[in-house]
Amino acid sequence: MELYVYGTGCGAGELAREALDPARIAAFVEASPARETFLGRPVISIEALAARTVDLLIVTSKDAPAFPLPPEKVLYLKNHMALRDRNASYDAARSALGDAFVDRLQRQEALVRAPLWDEGLFDAPGDWVRLKTLEAICRRLEPVPGAMAELGVFRGEFAAAMNALQPERTLYLFDTFEGFDPNEAAPEGLAAAHENASADAVLQRLPRAEKAIVRAGLFPETAAGLEAETFALVSLDADLEESTLAGLRWFASRMEPGGYLLLHDWNHPGLPGVRRALERYEAERGRRLPAVPLCDITGTLIIPF
Ligand SMILES: C[S@@+](CC[C@H](N)C(=O)[O-])C[C@H]1O[C@@H](n2cnc3c(N)ncnc32)[C@H](O)[C@@H]1O
Numbered sequence: 001m002e003l004y005v006y007g008t009g010c011g012a013g014e015l016a017r018e019a020l021d022p023a024r025i026a027a028f029v030e031a032s033p034a035r036e037t038f039l040g041r042p043v044i045s046i047e048a049l050a051a052r053t054v055d056l057l058i059v060t061s062k063d064a065p066a067f068p069l070p071p072e073k074v075l076y077l078k079n080h081m082a083l084r085d086r087n088a089s090y091d092a093a094r095s096a097l098g099d100a101f102v103d104r105l106q107r108q109e110a111l112v113r114a115p116l117w118d119e120g121l122f123d124a125p126g127d128w129v130r131l132k133t134l135e136a137i138c139r140r141l142e143p144v145p146g147a148m149a150e151l152g153v154f155r156g157e158f159a160a161a162m163n164a165l166q167p168e169r170t171l172y173l174f175d176t177f178e179g180f181d182p183n184e185a186a187p188e189g190l191a192a193a194h195e196n197a198s199a200d201a202v203l204q205r206l207p208r209a210e211k212a213i214v215r216a217g218l219f220p221e222t223a224a225g226l227e228a229e230t231f232a233l234v235s236l237d238a239d240l241e242e243s244t245l246a247g248l249r250w251f252a253s254r255m256e257p258g259g260y261l262l263l264h265d266w267n268h269p270g271l272p273g274v275r276r277a278l279e280r281y282e283a284e285r286g287r288r289l290p291a292v293p294l295c296d297i298t299g300t301l302i303i304p305f
Contacts, residue, residue: 001096002026004057008038011060019101031065056096129296137260138165144258146230151219151247152237154194156202167208174219181218184240220246230256237264241273248281255305267299
């Protein structure tokens, strides 16, 4: 098995320390070799590599040039720099490095590889940061008890992602499915855009619909009877001030330690009521909530508990 490693920096050192005995490396490769050996192995140029028989070239630098090899023989470890998976396949890596190493690598890459995209669950490429943040948050939720909920489900796009990422958790779906509270002044275009939804259609798009409980109607009335429930994850996406405030009041005291509330549109210039609702809630409580603003398209605020 002829293994080569591109790069002689931190990435290559880390690989040799953690996963690959340098004795197994035929040579390190550099675009312009500045030394003859690295970790006791020869350093060769890309031109010299072209004359070798290569089973696998492991790229440990993010600034990699083109290589004179079929793509399936190149394994990129520094994918995260490019925010996408650059590997044509992992087959050569599996036989060269073993399943345990490649499984670990793929788990790490899953953060940037957009698996939900492939399943077509979340049809909003422009909202990539929010989805990937949800995915990362779900990785931290495992020991946290409690249900999930979304206030403001509409056609269930984000709810489907929550349901897919936490398939064993109960998911409460709060929405009128007929648009906003008529007592709240919604901008005309916004109101019209949210009239056509149905709870059945939402359930149909959920991969684990049996975990969902629909609470159709006006929140917070629709939360009656759930006072003893606690939550690990809540998406608050009601767009308007009074409903958002009602959501903050109702959910915040029921969040489990370690849980997260995602306040969507907190930084949305077209929906200033969301930010005002949070300010009113914080004024009521007499303190600011610890929170992390997200750089997604509409400025979600992540509130950890
Ligand atoms: C922006 S949409 C939600 C989008 C959804 N999260 C998604 O992934 O596409 C806002 C929704 O909040 C709902 N809503 C707002 N205030 C509400 C309230 N007080 N009770 C029930 N539903 C409400 C509206 O009916 C609307 O469907």
